Amino acid sequence: MAVGEQGKSRKAVTAAVVGNVLEWYDFAVYAYVAAIIARKFFPAQDEVTALLSTFLAYGLGFLARPLGGIVIGRMGDVSGRKNALLLTMFLMAAGTVMIGLLPTYESIGFLAPLLLVVARLLQGFSAGGEWGGSTAFIVEWAPKDQRGYYGSFQQTSVVAGLLLGSGVAALMNTVLTAPQMESWGWRIPFLIGGILGPIGLYMRRTIEETPAYRAVSEGTPTPPSPDAAVSPWLLAGRAFGFTIVWTVCFYVLLNYMPTWTQRYMSLTPSQALWANTIGLLALMVAIPVMGRLSDRVGRKPLLIACCLCFIVVPYPVFSYLLSANVSLGSLIAVQVLFAIMIAMFSGAGPAAIAEIFPTRNRSTWMTTGYALAVAIFGGFAPFISVWLISTLGSPIAHTYYLVAAAVVSTVVIWQLRETAFEDLQ
Known part of the structure; x- marks a missing residue:
């Protein structure tokens, strides 16, 4: 890649990230x-049922992801990656502000949880198009021998967003009293998101289309695809199976973890969120390292290693966390361990999943396969975790879900060919 193109590449990827x-x-x-949302929007229930209802609403937001993936993914292939990314930014900001301004159940009754679900569906529709669109955009801008490294910044930015959310929530719980947080403080993180939305829109307006997309749009010959005769439905199926362990470990060990540690380790909300924030920071640092490593040793070794770790490690580690006298420092060490395990997949994953598809339909089919897996297995991961723990009567029953997901993805990834050293289709 020429020096001028490298400059454009860095600028475009920075704006996308x-x-x-x-x-x-x-x-x-x-x-x-x-x-807090459980108490504000589902108050007339016991604690477990209210929490289940809250995570059910959380999961319903993921049901809109496949639809958003299909619609916005198709838009990315037809109208360009840039236009698709502008749309996702606008929709996400709108849904977030809506949650921050919603009246509670006490004010408007059943309309409150109904509107909460609508806002989550809007966010889910946006997220469905965002992941695939940004992944295709970043990987297509990358030099051939750095697709893993460049692609890893897609996941680094996802984790940075989670880190920012966890950090803001931890800060709110630290500087505000419990009654203040319960009354109005919970709204602040959502309203901050609405304020930041226009910044993202402005930055994305300045980016150029990817060289790979321009070449396909202009009819420039591209390298022959080994999968040229393979149905896009089958390719999407590969992406679906590829994603299962990725999304399950992400949403169980990052999003649900603060709730689990508060409930079963008797930590304060502030302690649980700060431990989670440190784990996210470790993950954000480790992902680019793993992405660069995947450019040198290939994608499959890291992906398979991650899957095997999630078959073996979760049960004994969560059993340890429930033992007597486990300190906050021990919890932080465990979350850093999980972060390194997830980073093996998240570093190699964006490039690996993008390399499954040809440029002409990468956005549509990659986003569809990925978003379906996330909707089914990731969005309801906190709900399924709570349900498993409640049904089986064991605080570590959610680890069975992690193990099952890892087994399925191991089978799928084992059958993929190594694409790290090939030209992008």
């Missing part, structure tokens, strides 16, 4: 104040 941070801050902050 910053926008992605703001997108995922908006989408994730809901989970970090879930306990």
Whole structure:
């Protein structure tokens, strides 16, 4: 890649990454104040049922992701990656502000949880198009021998958004009293997201289309695809199976973790959120390292290693966390361990999943396969975790879900060919 193109590449990827941070801050902050939302929007129920209802509303937002993935993904292939990313930024900001301004159940009754679901559906529709659109955009701008490294910044920005959300929620719980947080403080993280939205929109207006997309649009010959005769439905199916462990470990060990540690380790909200924030920081640092490593050793070694770790590690580690006299420092060490495990997949994953598809339909089919897996297995991961723990009567029953997801993805990834050293289709 020429020097001028490298400059454009860095500028375009930076704009995409910053926008992605703001997108995922908006989408994730809901989970970090879930306990308060449960009391505000589902008050006439016992604690477990209210929490289940809150995470059900959280999961319903993911049901809109496949639709958003199909609609906005198709828009990215037909009208360009840039236009698709502008639309996702606008929709996410709108849904986030809506949650921050919603009246509670006490004020408007059943309309409150109904409008909460509508706002989550709007966010979910946006997120469905954002992940695939930003992944395609970043990987297509990357030099051939750095697709893993460049692509890892897509996941780094996702984690940075989660980190920002966790950090803001932790800060609110630290500087505000419990009654203040309960009364009005829970709204602040959502309103901050609405303020940041225009910043992301401005930055994305300045980016150019990717060289790969321009080449396909202009009819420039591209490298022949080994999968040229493979149905796009089958390719999307591969992306679906590829994503299962990725999304389950992400939403169980990052989004649900603060709720679990508060409930079963008797930590304060502030302690649980700060431990989660440190784990997210470790993950954000580790992802680019793993992405760069995948450019050297290939994608599959890291992806398979991650899956095997999630088959073996979760049960004994969560059993340890429930043992007597486990300190906050021990919890932080565990969250850093999980972060390194997730980073093996999140570093290599964006490039690996993008490399499954040809440029002409990458946005549509990659986003569809990914978003379906996230909607089914990731969005309801906190709900399924709470349900498993309640049904089986064990605080570590949610680890069975992690193990099952890892087994399925191991089978799928084992059958993929290594694409790290090939030209982008």
